[in-house]
Amino acid sequence: MAEKSSIFDMIGPVMIGPSSSHTAGVVRIARAAIRILGAVPTEAVVTFYNSFARTYEGHGSDRAIVAGLLGYPPDDVRIRTAFDHAAEAGLRYTFQSVGNASTMHPNTIKLNLLDGATGRRVEVVGQSRGGGVIRIVEVDGFPADFSGALHTLIVDARDEPGSIAFIASVIAHDECNIATMFVSRKGKNDAARQFIEMDSPVKDLTLSYLRALGWVQHITYIPTLE
Incomplete structure (x- = not known):
């Protein structure tokens, strides 16, 4: 007998897994950041905070953030091989982790990006809230509060x-x-x-x-x- 769905079933975003918080949300933070930069960056320093700092490799957040920096959407199969595509695109990236930032949301990422063609730099801090939902909370030191959903x-x-x-x-x-x-x-x-x-x-x-x-x-x- 087929299982019946219930009103309590959760429908998440269409995405490449394993986790909406650690992959889909991470991709969206990066995609928001490159829109702010105005280009796919040539250099990126990515800092993972708190729970992200402890799990970003095992949950694929490292590949997800690189895929987002290349402009890929959360359901793009190229997320799985994002490191290879970054090398082809000339994107250089560095990962850092801070596991005990008590004032920050558990799933926080800071991106420092450079567009080598123009010399423009941006710093973007984003939070992955679950279900693929994000908040951008800081841009270039200015407090912010927007989701990218609008x-x-x-x-x-x-x-x-x-x-x-x-x-x-x-x-x-x-x-x-x-x-x-x-x-x-x-x-x-x-x-x-x-x-x-x-x-x-x-x-x-x-x-x-x-x-x-x-x-x-x-x-x-x-x-x-x-």
Whole structure:
């Protein structure tokens, strides 16, 4: 007799196993990081914290993070042979582990990435929350809070009066509904960063307009992650 499913059965993400936390979530953290960098990196320093530090090799998180850095989605069979593909792509990577970071989520990863073509560097800290769900909690030292499940806009700008309301107004005129907004700044009238999650995509024309504003230094747009 075939088994009956129950309302308590859990349906996880479509992925290459063995674990949604240690593979699918890890891939998504890396994919978010390369969107922030704007390229597949040429160099990566990967730091695994807490439970990840103790299990990343056995659970395949090392292959998963490299696959994500190459842009592969969580269900790509190339995850299993990601090290070989990294060598072909010219991606150099180093793994580090910190097993007792008590202030951090158990499944935390920090990525320090370099795009050798442009010289651009980014540092991204992400958490794998289970079921393939992630949170990006820090970008270049700025606290953050976004999941990659929605369209995300990262705005680097001077801390000008009215800047948050202005950006929100521009997005609203693009008929984009803001789901969440998280704002960090280094100090009053200093560098600030807005992390904005939206229910729908931003038009290219709107992005071009925002990038042309004199007080806006950099715009990063991240469509929803697989």
